[in-house]
Amino acid sequence: xxxxxRTLLVLLLVVAVGAGVYAxxxxxxxxxxxxxxxxxxxxxxxxxxxxxxxxxxxxxxYAYDTASGEIIHQLYDTLFDYNGSSLEExxxxxxxxxxxxxxxxxxxxxRTIKVPxxxxxxxxxxxxxxxxxxxxxxxxxxxxxxxxSPIWMxxxxxxxxxxxxxxxxxxxxxxxxxxxxxxxxAIRRKAFDMIDAAVEVEGDAVVFNLAAPYPPFLxxxxxxxxxxxxxxxxxxxxNGDWDGNPDTWxxxxxxxxxxxxxxxxxNGTGPFRLQAWDRSGGQIVLKRFDDYYRGAAKLETVFxxxxxxxxxxxxxxxxxxxxxIYADVxxxxxxxxxxxxxxxxxxxxxxxTTLLYNFTIPYEGNEDIVGSGKLDGNGIPSDFFADINVRxxxxxxxxxERYLNEVANGAGSIxxxxxxxxxxFSNKDGEWFTHDLEQxxxxxxxxxxxELWDKGFKLTLLYNSGNNSRKxxxxxxxxxxxxxxxxxxxxxxGMQWPTYLSKLDQGSLPVFFMGWLMDFPDAHNFVDAxxxxxxxxxxxxxxxxVELAKAEFDGLIAQAMRAQTTDERAALxxxxxxxxxxxxxxxxxxxxxxxRVMRAWVQGFAxxxxxxxxxxxxxxxxxxxxx
Amino acid sequence: xxxxxxxxxxxxxxxxxxxxLLIFFAMSFLTPAQLVSxxxxxxxxxxxxxxxxxxxxxxxxxxxxxxxxSWMKNVLKGDLGYSVSAxxxxxxxxAKRFPATLELALFAVIPVICxxxxxxxxxxxxxxxxxxxxxxxxxxxxWSLPDFVFGLIILLIFYGLLSWFPPGRLxxxxxxxVLSGSFVQYTGMxxxxxLLNGRxxxxxxxxxxxxxxxxxxxxxxxxxxxxxxxxxxxxxxxKDYVRTARAKGLTEKLVINRHVRRNALIPVVTVVGGMxxxxxxxxVIVETVFxxxxxxxxxxxxxxxxxxxxxxxxxxxxxVLLVMTNLIVxxxxxxxxxxxxxE
Numbered sequence: 001x002x003x004x005x006r007t008l009l010v011l012l013l014v015v016a017v018g019a020g021v022y023a024x025x026x027x028x029x030x031x032x033x034x035x036x037x038x039x040x041x042x043x044x045x046x047x048x049x050x051x052x053x054x055x056x057x058x059x060x061x062y063a064y065d066t067a068s069g070e071i072i073h074q075l076y077d078t079l080f081d082y083n084g085s086s087l088e089e090x091x092x093x094x095x096x097x098x099x100x101x102x103x104x105x106x107x108x109x110x111r112t113i114k115v116p117x118x119x120x121x122x123x124x125x126x127x128x129x130x131x132x133x134x135x136x137x138x139x140x141x142x143x144x145x146x147x148x149s150p151i152w153m154x155x156x157x158x159x160x161x162x163x164x165x166x167x168x169x170x171x172x173x174x175x176x177x178x179x180x181x182x183x184x185x186a187i188r189r190k191a192f193d194m195i196d197a198a199v200e201v202e203g204d205a206v207v208f209n210l211a212a213p214y215p216p217f218l219x220x221x222x223x224x225x226x227x228x229x230x231x232x233x234x235x236x237x238x239n240g241d242w243d244g245n246p247d248t249w250x251x252x253x254x255x256x257x258x259x260x261x262x263x264x265x266x267n268g269t270g271p272f273r274l275q276a277w278d279r280s281g282g283q284i285v286l287k288r289f290d291d292y293y294r295g296a297a298k299l300e301t302v303f304x305x306x307x308x309x310x311x312x313x314x315x316x317x318x319x320x321x322x323x324x325i326y327a328d329v330x331x332x333x334x335x336x337x338x339x340x341x342x343x344x345x346x347x348x349x350x351x352x353t354t355l356l357y358n359f360t361i362p363y364e365g366n367e368d369i370v371g372s373g374k375l376d377g378n379g380i381p382s383d384f385f386a387d388i389n390v391r392x393x394x395x396x397x398x399x400x401e402r403y404l405n406e407v408a409n410g411a412g413s414i415x416x417x418x419x420x421x422x423x424x425f426s427n428k429d430g431e432w433f434t435h436d437l438e439q440x441x442x443x444x445x446x447x448x449x450x451e452l453w454d455k456g457f458k459l460t461l462l463y464n465s466g467n468n469s470r471k472x473x474x475x476x477x478x479x480x481x482x483x484x485x486x487x488x489x490x491x492x493x494g495m496q497w498p499t500y501l502s503k504l505d506q507g508s509l510p511v512f513f514m515g516w517l518m519d520f521p522d523a524h525n526f527v528d529a530x531x532x533x534x535x536x537x538x539x540x541x542x543x544x545x546v547e548l549a550k551a552e553f554d555g556l557i558a559q560a561m562r563a564q565t566t567d568e569r570a571a572l573x574x575x576x577x578x579x580x581x582x583x584x585x586x587x588x589x590x591x592x593x594x595x596r597v598m599r600a601w602v603q604g605f606a607x608x609x610x611x612x613x614x615x616x617x618x619x620x621x622x623x624x625x626x627x
Numbered sequence: 628x629x630x631x632x633x634x635x636x637x638x639x640x641x642x643x644x645x646x647x648l649l650i651f652f653a654m655s656f657l658t659p660a661q662l663v664s665x666x667x668x669x670x671x672x673x674x675x676x677x678x679x680x681x682x683x684x685x686x687x688x689x690x691x692x693x694x695x696x697s698w699m700k701n702v703l704k705g706d707l708g709y710s711v712s713a714x715x716x717x718x719x720x721x722a723k724r725f726p727a728t729l730e731l732a733l734f735a736v737i738p739v740i741c742x743x744x745x746x747x748x749x750x751x752x753x754x755x756x757x758x759x760x761x762x763x764x765x766x767x768x769x770w771s772l773p774d775f776v777f778g779l780i781i782l783l784i785f786y787g788l789l790s791w792f793p794p795g796r797l798x799x800x801x802x803x804x805v806l807s808g809s810f811v812q813y814t815g816m817x818x819x820x821x822l823l824n825g826r827x828x829x830x831x832x833x834x835x836x837x838x839x840x841x842x843x844x845x846x847x848x849x850x851x852x853x854x855x856x857x858x859x860x861x862x863x864x865x866k867d868y869v870r871t872a873r874a875k876g877l878t879e880k881l882v883i884n885r886h887v888r889r890n891a892l893i894p895v896v897t898v899v900g901g902m903x904x905x906x907x908x909x910x911v912i913v914e915t916v917f918x919x920x921x922x923x924x925x926x927x928x929x930x931x932x933x934x935x936x937x938x939x940x941x942x943x944x945x946x947v948l949l950v951m952t953n954l955i956v957x958x959x960x961x962x963x964x965x966x967x968x969x970e
Contacts, residue, residue, distance in 0.1 A: 280723030
């Protein structure tokens with residue numbers, strides 16, 4: 001090695017050691033460092049939350065994922081909020097009052113809802129909130145209606161449809177078209193007029209004209225998901241968004257996510273403003289909005305960092321560089337053992353996970369899953385799950401307790417129907433499936449007039465690889481069913497997500513797992529997804545299920561939404577629950593609970609299961625005494 | 628030499644077209660519904676969108692040649708498409724993530740090369756003596772250790788226990804400054820930008836974050852360089868001209884430095900070329916463990932989600948990088964060994 005090279009190496013070593021020494025002294029001094037511009041994680045004004053999965057977008061009209069909701073929640077406000085942890089009691093936020101029939105803001109027929117808008121509320125850019133902003137927010141969301149967005153939640157109550165395509169059809173246009181520009185401008189104008197008439201400004205209030213009574217409408221407008229976040233009309237127009245013109249709205253319809261105005265920008269009325277979304281560094285920085293109408297937040301800066309590697313998150317929490325982290329349930333015991341770390345467990349979550357059955361399984365190209373495609377012991381026929389006895393037998397064969405305790409680590413409760421127990425009209429006191437192998441055997445014996453019991457079956461149960469809890473759920477079912485009759489064979493196999501998705505699309509999966517996290521806390525959100533013929537999963541369950549849903553559930557679900565009184569609704573949902581049990585449509589098996597992991601110095605944590613955000617940063621403080 | 632360089636550069640478009648055709652050909656084996664998995668991460672995301680709707684929206688049901696030409700048309704306009712896994716345009720993703728990788732590679736490459744050559748020289752000089760065995764064992768342990776394990780050990784010691792070298796690229800306080808709007812990000816490399824902005828404290832902080840991944844990378848690569856240097860040097864040490872040099876009475880230091888090592892470096896340069904390219908391609912595990920968000924992590928995430936737009940875009944980028952690196956290696960041959968003529 002020549003002298004130059006050696007000098008270079010020595011230099012490098014000196015720099016590394018220097019950096020180390022500097023780091024050492026810096027970390028020692030960190031607790032006392034509060035000079036301007038430097039905000040270490042232990043600074044009481046700065047909160048660092050390290051989680052996984054970056055937001056999809058910051059546009060409330062597009063965002064439908066929890067990661068986006070987490071940030072939008074802090075940047076915007078909605079008309080109403082939930083009172084504490086309540087799912088039913090609302091408090092006004094940007095609205096001046098919560099409408100009710102008693103205060104005259106909801107009409108007797110439940111179709112007109114007047115919302116007075118609060119005064120002296122400022123957006124982050126300093127402009128004032130007006131009723132026109134509220135009207136613009138909802139109309140802009142509906143004219144945009146990006147594919148896969150949550151905007152169906154406005155269309156359904158306000159216009160009785162779910163998409164803009166259906167609005168065009170209502171306006172007399174085609175029910176199917178390639179692009180909005182192909183639609184006659186007169187029809188487009190008529191469609192817009194319908195949207196315009198649904199949300200009107202009346203003095204200092206905004207009036208929502210509903211197509212039919214829709215009991216959970218106020219919950220849709222409340223601070224749960226991100227869709228009802230109120231925007232600043234003037235600012236939006238200045239930033240190139242729709243200008244409110246009834247004839248040009250098509251230009252802003254179904255835009256690409258990344259082309260939407262609010263994709264990575266924000267101007268809300270919420271307690272924090274967006275300082276930066278550093279997508280190369282995987283972090284979002286929020287700064288306190290000092291003019292927040294409910295009083296400025298206690299935290300000055302919030303860092304939300306996205307780090308996929310659990311060990312890195314763990315070390316950051318341990319060292320105090322992170323104030324809170326995301327951790328899977330299996331790590332809770334380890335985390336609880338760390339000094340100065342607390343875990344908040346058993347947090348209510350309005351969600352469930354279900355095993356769904358395909359009533360009409362295709363055979364062509366599906367031989368690897370259905371075997372012979374016949375009832376001959378070497379496969380399953382297309383109508384395997386169309387037989388009610390098979391479905392009932394499967395539902396009785398699953399060991400719910402074992403799953404809850406051994407797989408979910410006790411975090412949650414066993415599902416007793418499709419409506420989660422925390423919601424009104426659930427099936428809490430009704431009859432439901434339990435782990436009962438005798439009953440399972442009895443139903444297997446009755447299936448296909450006894451032929452199934454004699455010949456047996458062979459079925460491949462697929463799950464998307466990497467989802468270990470679903471793998472174990474499938475194995476529990478496999479173990480129990482195979483123990484009933486040696487001729488019953490279930491093969492549990494993991495499948496890569498792209499292939500799994502492709503099979504799902506072809507309707508090829510005989511059984512599959514799905515979860516549903518509520519959009520708004522109402523029974524309708526769940527029965528609509530699982531039991532209606534047009535529900536989110538009906539397309540993957542075959543024509544047989546669609547027919548059953550049309551005959552048994554669609555009418556009841558619609559009636560329940562039109563019901564004028566709570567008692568009437570209760571009776572209808574009771575009937576839906578009863579029928580769901582009678583027909584064993586699918587197998588909801590767990591309602592998971594949630595948890596949070598944070599440093600002991602984090603104070604003021606509040607939880608409402610309706611929030612899409614894990615943390616409401618507005619309520620948080622960091623108090624060294626807490627540690 | 629100029630003719631040689633021009634000819635090599637003229638090959639570039641052919642290489643790139645070949646790479647993209649190969650990827651599109653591989654993609655033709657996938658169904659549209661499989662390709663749509665880039666847009667849907669889990670069953671729960673099927674909540675309010677159908678697979679077919681997405682297939683139609685992104686034109687995944689079009690024949691593969693049609694998709695290729697439409698993609699190529701956009702590429703010629705400078706648009707590499709939008710990456711769903713990175714949640715930004717591919718060009719933007721490369722521009723934002725590559726500087727981090729480049730910075731890490733620049734800091735890692737000197738200790739890796741110098742350390743590797745030094746160890747190789749020591750080994751060769753002390754052939755079959757304890758020092759040779761010790762340096763080989765030291766380096767081979769590094770080569771055998773899974774990078775994930777070694778990275779975690781380094782993180783645990785230097786961050787978990789000593790709090791010296793934290794993960795990420797900057798501390799929270801430095802991020803606050805960098806993202807405040809008053810700090811200009813000229814290059815995307817924090818060390819360089821900090822100096823250009825006159826913030827020596829941020830420079831030191833960025834440096835502090837580079838130490839642990841650099842140590843990890845250096846240790847993992849040393850064995851490789853050591854082995855090549857050692858065997859190449861042993862080969863040269865037996866040559867006649869080395870014996871002649873010694874017979875002339877030259878000192879051992881001079882023999883090694885002037886006559887042996889210089890000639891032994893030719894195979895090392897070849898290996899280093901590949902290594903640099905590997906470093907620039909991103910070191911996924913090291914980037915993951917140290918939360919060092921470089922291009923490796925970006926590509927790995929894209930591949931995992933079957934984000935073909937990103938894969939195509941980054942393949943093009945690496946095609947260019949590969950050709951350029953090979954060109955530089957060829958030029959270096961000529962510099963090291965005057966017998967080599969580039970024609």
